[in-house]
Structure formats: C-alpha cells, structure tokens
Amino acid sequence: MNGPETSYTDAMSPPRNPGLLLVISGPSGVGKTTIVHRIRERLGGRFSVSATTRPRSEGEVDGVDYLFVSTEQFDAMKQAGEFLEDAEVFGRHAYGTPRMPVAQVLAAGDLIMLDIDVQGAIQVRDRMPAAFMLFILPPSDAELRNRLEARGREDEEAINRRFSEARREIDLATSRVLYDAFITNDNLDRAVDEACRLVTARRSAANIKG
C-alpha cells in the first residue's frame, strides 16, 4: 500500500540507522580474528560466519567459527545464490559469506564484520559499495611467521603455505584502490584503538548523511 497513511507513518519514523558492513582482510596470522573480537567487545555488532570446505581445526566450533560444509553442500549454496561473495583461498578450499545474515544485520541498523580475503573484498566492494574496508598489515615478515607458529593451529606445511601467500595477499591489497585504510598490527591495543576510531567515524559520517 502506498496511500497517504503510509507516507505519514514514514515521515514520523525516527531517522533510520543505516548499519555498517565492515570488511577486515590481511594475511593469515596477522591478527584479524583477535582484532574483530576486540572491536565487537567495544562497539558491539555481529560477525559474519562464513561457510568453508576446509576441515575444522581443534578448538573451532561449527556454526560459530565457520559453517563447515562439504564441497557438494558449498556448491549447492553457491548455485542457490546464497553467497554475497565466495573465493577459493590458498588455492585449496572454498570460503563464502552467507548473504542473508548480512542483510538482516544491516536492516537492523547494526554493525556486521566480515573477515575475508582480498578476492572476496573485491566482490563485496562491487556489490556493496558502501562497505568499509580495513586491511591489517604485519609489523614484519618475521613477526608474521612467529604468530602463525605461536598460534599452533596448523602443521608446518600449512604454515609455510599461508606464509608464502602473505606477500601475494599484501601486494594484491596495496596495488589497487580497494581498502579504506591500512592498519599495522604491531601493538594489539593500538591497532584495535585505530580500527574502532575509524569505524566510529565512518558510522557517524553515514548517520549524518542519512
């Protein structure tokens, strides 16, 4: 119905908070998961739980860290148009962002955070131009390697693969106009402060524009 009553109700509604889609990318082990958790503790909001065909690591919970699915299930979700973006990461496993939870959180005017790779970020920029995108850099290659090892989640072969992908990921991210800001995760508190400051400024600017 588009009668006068609907228009009157719309005119009386408080200004709608537009929500914010925050993309966080960076090489494996740089601290994205840690930073995203800290942002949520400070600013609230929700994580987007990606679907992936990679095996679950010890300590990860299905439905919380990822939706762990078979290749067949992933392909069916993709065919059904359920992903906002998807990519094959490290040339081995598929990862995808379910579209529906993102739309629901944005419609509620809240913050939704996606921890996705550069290939995924390129697709999100294309489909959701208002997304705010941060790329996290390591203080050095040696420190990135230390963090991958200290986390103790993968075996030596997987650590080597992730480490050798890091340079390619950083080069891809810095070679184009895609990310709104780059943050070096040297000191965790400092990096989280900077991310929160940027996100808060972006949300305020979006609210003023309406």
Ligand code: ADP
């Ligand atoms: P990602 O999600 O980018 O793969 P994680 O958040 O899992 O990375 O972090 C990898 C490891 O580095 C974890 O053990 C984490 O505690 C550690 N870490 C994160 N940020 C810092 C930091 N600024 N200094 C030292 N260690 C860090």
Ligand code: 5GP
């Ligand atoms: P990990 O296996 O370490 O959890 O994640 C490996 C990489 O996949 C990280 O760079 C992470 O950002 C990326 N990733 C996780 N979920 C998604 C997703 O849904 N889409 C894309 N494109 N990348 C993802």
